[in-house]
Amino acid sequence: MNGWDGQLKKEEQTIFRLRALFEQYGYRRFKMSKFEEYDFYAENRSFLTTKNIITFQGLQGQLLALKPDVTLSIIKHTKANMTCPDRVYYHENVYRARKDDDEYKEIMQVGLEYIGEVDDYAISEVVLLAKKSLDSISTHSVLNVSHMGFLLGLLEETGLGEAIQKKLLACISEKNPHGIAEICTEYGIAEDLTTCIQKVAALHGTLEDMLPIIWDLCRNDTMRKSASELEQLEQNLCACIYQQGVHLDFSIVNDMDYYNGIMFQGFVDGIPTSVLSGGRYDNLVHKCGKQADAVGFAVYVDMLEGYGEQEQTYDVDTLLLCDDTADTIAKLRAVQMLQNMGLRVAVQKQDDGRLRYKQLCRLGESGVEFIG
Amino acid sequence: MAEYLNIALPKGRLGEKAYDILEGIGFGCPSIREQNRKLVFENEENKVRYFWVKPSDVAVYVERGAADIGIVGKDILLEQSADVYELLDLGIGKCRMAVAGFKGTRLNTERTLRVATKFPNIAREYFRRQSMDIEIIKLHGSIEIAPVLHMSDVIVDIVETGTTLKENNLEPLEDIVPISARLIANKASYQFNHARIQNMCDSIEALRKDTK
Numbered sequence: 410m411n412g413w414d415g416q417l418k419k420e421e422q423t424i425f426r427l428r429a430l431f432e433q434y435g436y437r438r439f440k441m442s443k444f445e446e447y448d449f450y451a452e453n454r455s456f457l458t459t460k461n462i463i464t465f466q467g468l469q470g471q472l473l474a475l476k477p478d479v480t481l482s483i484i485k486h487t488k489a490n491m492t493c494p495d496r497v498y499y500h501e502n503v504y505r506a507r508k509d510d511d512e513y514k515e516i517m518q519v520g521l522e523y524i525g526e527v528d529d530y531a532i533s534e535v536v537l538l539a540k541k542s543l544d545s546i547s548t549h550s551v552l553n554v555s556h557m558g559f560l561l562g563l564l565e566e567t568g569l570g571e572a573i574q575k576k577l578l579a580c581i582s583e584k585n586p587h588g589i590a591e592i593c594t595e596y597g598i599a600e601d602l603t604t605c606i607q608k609v610a611a612l613h614g615t616l617e618d619m620l621p622i623i624w625d626l627c628r629n630d631t632m633r634k635s636a637s638e639l640e641q642l643e644q645n646l647c648a649c650i651y652q653q654g655v656h657l658d659f660s661i662v663n664d665m666d667y668y669n670g671i672m673f674q675g676f677v678d679g680i681p682t683s684v685l686s687g688g689r690y691d692n693l694v695h696k697c698g699k700q701a702d703a704v705g706f707a708v709y710v711d712m713l714e715g716y717g718e719q720e721q722t723y724d725v726d727t728l729l730l731c732d733d734t735a736d737t738i739a740k741l742r743a744v745q746m747l748q749n750m751g752l753r754v755a756v757q758k759q760d761d762g763r764l765r766y767k768q769l770c771r772l773g774e775s776g777v778e779f780i781g
Numbered sequence: 782m783a784e785y786l787n788i789a790l791p792k793g794r795l796g797e798k799a800y801d802i803l804e805g806i807g808f809g810c811p812s813i814r815e816q817n818r819k820l821v822f823e824n825e826e827n828k829v830r831y832f833w834v835k836p837s838d839v840a841v842y843v844e845r846g847a848a849d850i851g852i853v854g855k856d857i858l859l860e861q862s863a864d865v866y867e868l869l870d871l872g873i874g875k876c877r878m879a880v881a882g883f884k885g886t887r888l889n890t891e892r893t894l895r896v897a898t899k900f901p902n903i904a905r906e907y908f909r910r911q912s913m914d915i916e917i918i919k920l921h922g923s924i925e926i927a928p929v930l931h932m933s934d935v936i937v938d939i940v941e942t943g944t945t946l947k948e949n950n951l952e953p954l955e956d957i958v959p960i961s962a963r964l965i966a967n968k969a970s971y972q973f974n975h976a977r978i979q980n981m982c983d984s985i986e987a988l989r990k991d992t993k
Contacts, residue, residue: 549973551972551973553972583865583866583867584866584867584868585866585867585868586868586869587867587869587870588867613971613975613979614975656972660866660968676968676969676972676973677969678969678973680846680969681844681845681846681847681967681968681969681970682846682864682968682969683968683969
């Protein structure tokens with residue numbers, strides 16, 4: 410444990426560990442302004458997980474927004490291209506309204522983006538970093554991996570329009586076999602294809618166990634190409650002996666317009682929602698006019714608040730009672746003496762019961778007396 | 782040692798029926814049958830813990846991880862858009878969500894349609910798909926009285942047999958969606974209790990096939 414570890418909250422420790430981890434892999438920090446032009450977010454609204462953005466008028470009359478997301482700004486400013494990648498990480502506050510919340514919240518996000526040629530190595534590096542990030546939070550974690558290309562290939566087989574495909578994707582994300590059956594029956598999808606979609610939605614297990622099953626479920630080249638990417642990832646993770654706790658699960662779905670390849674989501678035991686989310690989003694980068702591909706993830710550090718922490722039993726180690734007659738210099742010296750003994754000290758005239766302390770002392774004429 | 786599997790059941794007839802199914806596949810907890818006011822019941826032997834909660838709160842308990850799984854009506858799931866896995870349609874508590882009103886009520890009129898309902902999100906989404914301008918009147922019960930007192934033009938509510946509607950001179954005008962009880966799971970709990978939850982779903986499916 411570092412010297413400061415005991416002083417920091419668990420989520421603060423995690424942020425420092427993540428930053429150190431990202432820097433080990435050559436990622437450099439991206440620091441951004443709190444504001445962006447609102448138009449920028451309006452153009453890419455469906456990429457954002459929130460529809461609510463705080464806007465205000467800038468001093469030059471332009472409409473500004475408090476940033477609800479970091480990835481978009483990174484893409485906007487990147488100079489990366491297919492020969493020279495950008496590896497950046499961030500540690501920033503974003504401003505969003507959470508589901509069922511009536512108010513905006515300031516949410517701390519830590520994450521990274523790899524922008525450039527996203528080859529087999531880049532995917533493996535980012536997935537490894539995602540799993541290592543989870544491991545830095547808990548010893549009991551799962552990283553679910555999915556593939557948008559595989560899902561799009563499967564939905565292509567139905568021949569249905571985009572709106573209905575999105576409904577099917579929603580059912581896959583809920584692992585909802587009866588919902589899939591309902592839609593397929595309504596639109597006359599063959600029984601074997603319906604069963605195939607249901608099987609894909611239900612899949613959950615280690616990459617090694619699931620790969621033979623997904624090869625059997627492949628129906629076209631798009632699906633086969635995606636299965637082969639997943640297979641390559643599994644081999645790379647095995648080579649690094651880092652395949653433990655990486656599962657295949659197609660219930661991670663994201664916006665069809667932006668995401669195109671590997672997607673992943675991380676869970677740690679004891680937190681009821683995912684704490685990490687990411688994937689490959691070449692389409693967004695291309696839409697922003699950049700000649701590069703990209704993959705990245707974010708860790709929702711706010712979800713870790715209170716996780717794995719024992720509530721402190723005491724506010725201070727020592728409560729030092731001093732009456733009105735006590736001399737200021739005597740008080741300062743007594744506090745300093747107790748602090749030098751490694752104690753946290755508070756000075757009060759009396760104990761009103763609100764402060765929780767380990768020991769009670771009084772400053773008398775003969776010095777500090779322990780009274781309880 | 783296995784951890785307890787926490788199951789949220791909706792208070793009332795639906796929850797009792799759901800418990801019967803779970804008991805039938807080996808997830809019983811005999812103390813739940815005792816007549817008392819307790820809300821939490823445990824069976825140490827098979828490591829299950831049941832909670833009785835308000836039906837409209839089941840999805841909240843599951844989404845927030847206080848319960849690993851829960852039994853909830855599709856109406857609640859649609860209304861709350863809970864971020865959970867919807868693993869199984871239990872085929873019990875069957876009814877439908879419908880628009881109801883006085884016989885011959887026209888939905889497409891020149892003025893804004895006033896809709897009284899306990900399910901504002903479902904109602905809003907249904908009429909939005911038809912590009913209709915509506916005004917929602919959110920109520921918490923006795924919805925049928927709203928058109929009778931001319932507070933609303935129609936209601937959006939659950940229709941089981943239609944008796945309550947009939948007794949108030951109302952009738953179903955359009956069906957919105959069929960409803961039944963669903964088994965839902967918290968997304969994170971599913972990762973760490975996958976085998977037990979999947980085993981539960983498979984056993985219920987097998988039981989349903991046997992009784993068909």
